[in-house]
Amino acid sequence: MGSPVTLHSRPAEIALAAWSIVKGLAVTLRNALRPSVTRDYPARRTALHPRFRGKLGHKRAEDGRPRCTACMACEKVCPTLAIREIEGDEAKGRERRVRTYVWDASRCLFCNLCVEACPFDAIELGQEYSIVGDSREQTCFDLEDLLEPAGKGESR
Amino acid sequence: MSGLPAAASGLHSSLLTWWADRGLPPWVFDAIWMVLMAAIVTVFVLLTVLFLVWVERKISGDIQSRVGPNRTGGRFGLLQTAADALKLLTKEDIIPECADRPIFVLAPFLVFVPVLVVFLIVPFGEHWIVKDLNLGVLFVVAVSALPVIGIFMAGWGSNNKWALLGAVRAVGQAISYEIPLILALVCVVVFAGSIRIGDIVSAQRDGHWFITRFPLQIAFLLYFVAAMAEVNRVPFDLPEAESELVAGYHVEYSGMRFALFFLAEFAHLFFVAAFCTTLFLGAWDGPWLPPALWFLIKTYAVILVIMWVRWTIPRLRIDQVMGFAWKCLVPIGLLAVLATGLVAAVWGVP
Amino acid sequence: MIHETTPTTQVALNMGPQHPSTHGVLRLELMLEGEVIVGCNPIIGYLHRGIEKIGEARSYPGFLPYTDRLDYLSSASNNLAYVQAVEKLIELEVPERARYLRVMLLELNRIASHLVFVATFANDLGATTAFLYGFREREPIMDMFEMWTGARLTQSWIRIGGVAGDIPEGFAEAARSFCAMLLPRLQEYDRLLTGNHIFRARTEGVGLLSRDVGINYGCSGPTLRGSGEPYDIRRAEPHEVYDRLNFDVVTDDSADCMGRYRVRIEEMRQSVRIVEQCLSQLPAGEVLARLPRVVRPPEGEAWGRVESPRGDFGCFVVSDGGPQPLRVRIRAPSFYHMGALPEMLRGWKIGDVVAILGSLDIVLGEIDR
Numbered sequence: 108m109g110s111p112v113t114l115h116s117r118p119a120e121i122a123l124a125a126w127s128i129v130k131g132l133a134v135t136l137r138n139a140l141r142p143s144v145t146r147d148y149p150a151r152r153t154a155l156h157p158r159f160r161g162k163l164g165h166k167r168a169e170d171g172r173p174r175c176t177a178c179m180a181c182e183k184v185c186p187t188l189a190i191r192e193i194e195g196d197e198a199k200g201r202e203r204r205v206r207t208y209v210w211d212a213s214r215c216l217f218c219n220l221c222v223e224a225c226p227f228d229a230i231e232l233g234q235e236y237s238i239v240g241d242s243r244e245q246t247c248f249d250l251e252d253l254l255e256p257a258g259k260g261e262s263r
Numbered sequence: 264m265s266g267l268p269a270a271a272s273g274l275h276s277s278l279l280t281w282w283a284d285r286g287l288p289p290w291v292f293d294a295i296w297m298v299l300m301a302a303i304v305t306v307f308v309l310l311t312v313l314f315l316v317w318v319e320r321k322i323s324g325d326i327q328s329r330v331g332p333n334r335t336g337g338r339f340g341l342l343q344t345a346a347d348a349l350k351l352l353t354k355e356d357i358i359p360e361c362a363d364r365p366i367f368v369l370a371p372f373l374v375f376v377p378v379l380v381v382f383l384i385v386p387f388g389e390h391w392i393v394k395d396l397n398l399g400v401l402f403v404v405a406v407s408a409l410p411v412i413g414i415f416m417a418g419w420g421s422n423n424k425w426a427l428l429g430a431v432r433a434v435g436q437a438i439s440y441e442i443p444l445i446l447a448l449v450c451v452v453v454f455a456g457s458i459r460i461g462d463i464v465s466a467q468r469d470g471h472w473f474i475t476r477f478p479l480q481i482a483f484l485l486y487f488v489a490a491m492a493e494v495n496r497v498p499f500d501l502p503e504a505e506s507e508l509v510a511g512y513h514v515e516y517s518g519m520r521f522a523l524f525f526l527a528e529f530a531h532l533f534f535v536a537a538f539c540t541t542l543f544l545g546a547w548d549g550p551w552l553p554p555a556l557w558f559l560i561k562t563y564a565v566i567l568v569i570m571w572v573r574w575t576i577p578r579l580r581i582d583q584v585m586g587f588a589w590k591c592l593v594p595i596g597l598l599a600v601l602a603t604g605l606v607a608a609v610w611g612v613p
Numbered sequence: 614m615i616h617e618t619t620p621t622t623q624v625a626l627n628m629g630p631q632h633p634s635t636h637g638v639l640r641l642e643l644m645l646e647g648e649v650i651v652g653c654n655p656i657i658g659y660l661h662r663g664i665e666k667i668g669e670a671r672s673y674p675g676f677l678p679y680t681d682r683l684d685y686l687s688s689a690s691n692n693l694a695y696v697q698a699v700e701k702l703i704e705l706e707v708p709e710r711a712r713y714l715r716v717m718l719l720e721l722n723r724i725a726s727h728l729v730f731v732a733t734f735a736n737d738l739g740a741t742t743a744f745l746y747g748f749r750e751r752e753p754i755m756d757m758f759e760m761w762t763g764a765r766l767t768q769s770w771i772r773i774g775g776v777a778g779d780i781p782e783g784f785a786e787a788a789r790s791f792c793a794m795l796l797p798r799l800q801e802y803d804r805l806l807t808g809n810h811i812f813r814a815r816t817e818g819v820g821l822l823s824r825d826v827g828i829n830y831g832c833s834g835p836t837l838r839g840s841g842e843p844y845d846i847r848r849a850e851p852h853e854v855y856d857r858l859n860f861d862v863v864t865d866d867s868a869d870c871m872g873r874y875r876v877r878i879e880e881m882r883q884s885v886r887i888v889e890q891c892l893s894q895l896p897a898g899e900v901l902a903r904l905p906r907v908v909r910p911p912e913g914e915a916w917g918r919v920e921s922p923r924g925d926f927g928c929f930v931v932s933d934g935g936p937q938p939l940r941v942r943i944r945a946p947s948f949y950h951m952g953a954l955p956e957m958l959r960g961w962k963i964g965d966v967v968a969i970l971g972s973l974d975i976v977l978g979e980i981d982r
């Protein structure tokens with residue numbers, strides 16, 4: 108076959124080929140002396156950047172109530188129908204508070220559209236990333252799972 | 264010399280006397296003794312192979328900026344291969360429905376057994392050789408050519424096109440590289456004046472290693488390259504080229520049968536390195552340290568270089584592999600034999 | 614190229630869809646004579662998800678995250694092609710800063726994608742170590758993406774009217790230090806791979822794609838530039854701010870696997886240049902134009918094209934005035950390269966199939982859509 112480089116035509120080429128291999132060996136040796144870049148994952152986890160888009164979370168307002176007013180903007184904007192069953196309590200307008208809210212992690216694209224659409228800055232894509240389950244049900248999270256722990260919101 | 268071989272040979276002679284006193288035929292004793300030694304060597308080789316797999320994984324890890332095994336068996340994952348071997352042994356034994364059953368089942372053993380048999384003539388130390396055949400080199404050439412039959416059987420018996428392609432490549436490659444390999448051996452034999460391993464080793468005593476003697480360096484390089492092809496290592500790993508033929512001839516094998524191929528490959532690697540040490544690096548010859556240790560140090564050095572090369576370069580294409588053997592290595596080998604003969608005839612073998 | 618041989622039976626060999634070197638779920642139906650390929654029939658569709666059809670049932674902004682899943686090695690270019698089409702429809706002016714940020718995101722994606730190419734191409738040829746080196750060098754980019762956009766692979770960060778967020782503090786420094794790190798590493802690749810005679814023997818002269826054949830098949834990107842045609846959307850139809858940036862359109866006349874490889878290596882250097890220029894020219898200002906809550910472009914059609922790491926990536930959007938596109942059509946460069954593949958393979962050996970296929974750098978996500 109007409110390869111421009113052959114490994115057997117002239118003695119000089121054999122020497123050149125051998126030399127090119129030696130150069131490669133030097134590269135791998137140099138890299139072998141560098142520290143390894145992998146981490147011992149479950150034992151030592153790397154810090155995530157603050158913008159990391161992981162599990163959806165509901166924020167609380169200063170008074171401890173969820174900020175979400177069940178306005179449905181996020182449900183409407185979500186391209187994959189990952190957000191559903193939003194229901195608020197009896198109050199109207201800004202005073203209304205969410206009562207049920209389901210987020211399906213297995214449908215979610217983590218695209219951030221819902222967060223950007225929310226007029227009350229009530230949700231965020233958080234730092235939690237191991238959201239696995241054995242069944243479709245287990246990847247659905249309701250309000251209780253999504254709401255950040257009480258007390259944390261006050262300091263915000 | 265060091266205590267252990269002396270003690271072993273002392274034990275041998277005293278046991279032999281005991282045996283002869285009972286009026287039993289000495290050849291039976293010899294046979295039993297040989298089987299015993301062979302068993303010890305086999306166990307040693309298998310353990311070494313497990314260790315070598317670990318070494319390979321650690322080395323590739325280092326070269327690739329990774330850590331390599333680090334869980335099973337302490338921080339360095341020393342037991343990783345043992346665990347893997349155990350896993351393979353307990354896996355379901357799958358034989359493809361359309362496979363040629365007897366051939367398929369027999370193949371791994373035909374690959375594995377010859378590779379172990381050649382260790383009979385490896386001189387691990389002074390007197391530490393199971394059987395110093397007077398046809399030593401010839402024996403190695405004959406027996407180490409056998410696995411390729413097993414490989415072809417594996418490829419054929421699997422009834423799989425990928426496996427068959429791998430097997431065809433393996434046969435072509437093994438036969439082609441056998442020739443430069445033998446030419447390299449011829450050079451050594453000319454200098455040693457014998458094809459008995461013991462004689463080859465004693466010709467290199469006290470630092471007169473064959474690699475230091477012109478023109479055996481050529482033979483050494485020749486042997487090194489051909490040996491890499493014999494054990495199917497990159498750049499000559501075409502029979503199992505993972506990215507081309509998936510896994511080549513053993514693509515249909517799993518569990519224990521696959522483990523046999525795998526172990527055989529590493530045992531073969533260990534053997535070619537050990538044989539390289541025997542032929543060119545003075546076997547167990549060396550100052551201060553016990554001979555067996557010297558032998559292992561040199562062997563491991565050869566293995567490390569082979570692994571280092573393997574994790575550095577890409578693989579050749581099949582026609583390039585063949586071309587390299589016939590158009591490059593064989594002529595060089597013939598020249599090397601000629602040069603060796605001339606040197607030996609003109610200056611005589613020291 | 615077929616050798617004069619005694620007639621042998623031809624063997625059909627299925628390469629894939631489960632094969633380590635078909636870069637996803639591609640199936641090649643090969644006709645072999647011994648190891649020599651006499652025919653090849655690529656069979657695609659294993660990764661078909663109906664993305665174009667999904668586009669017809671999503672709102673304009675809502676379809677954006679789906680485009681990430683086309684060419685998943687460089688999601689920003691997919692986003693951009695789609696977004697450009699929509700922006701043309703609604704005649705939206707994108708803030709200056711956002712344009713620069715888009716280019717930066719795109720070029721970082723290009724470097725990441727080319728690094729994966731080097732890695733997988735080397736792995737196809739048996740150099741396992743270079744495989745891990747490529748991924749190692751790509752990791753800082755992924756980390757930078759996470760820092761900026763919050764996601765590593767499918768960033769969905771380009772929005773209709775700009776980008777979703779500005780670069781965070783520390784990003785510019787991270788990008789600069791990455792660029793400084795990458796250049797010496799590329800030299801290392803040159804010593805490890807490009808100069809290696811085995812690598813050269815495997816790639817030089819292999820898989821020739823002449824310039825005319827390439828054009829006729831609709832090839833683009835590094836594949837076509839590797840055949841000597843200096844066609845680059847960034848220059849031919851400058852989008853965003855490419856007309857203000859200095860960079861060379863890399864070409865190589867050898868038209869073989871090596872040529873395509875060299876083009877990509879050199880393009881990484883050019884992308885580094887572009888990223889550095891973007892960082893220094895970056896104007897202050899908004900990053901996202903104001904947009905109505907529901908995007909309803911006027912009736913019409915528009916075509917957005919972007920130079921993706923694989924070539925001419927296009928997105929055609931038809932609007933009937935409603936909140937959802939009437940039709941979305943995607944032009945995936947890999948698809949056209951796939952068409953040229955059988956021609957390039959004929960006469961080569963199985964070992965070359967992986968080299969030639971690898972040198973096209975296809976992504977099944979965009980071929981099958």
Ligand code: SF4
Nearest residue numbers: 185215216218219221
């Ligand atoms: S991140 Fe995207 S896909 Fe997930 S819930 Fe929000 S809008 Fe839906």
Ligand code: SF4
Nearest residue numbers: 175176178179181225
């Ligand atoms: S999370 Fe935000 S957008 Fe969604 S319902 Fe609650 S307030 Fe509305």
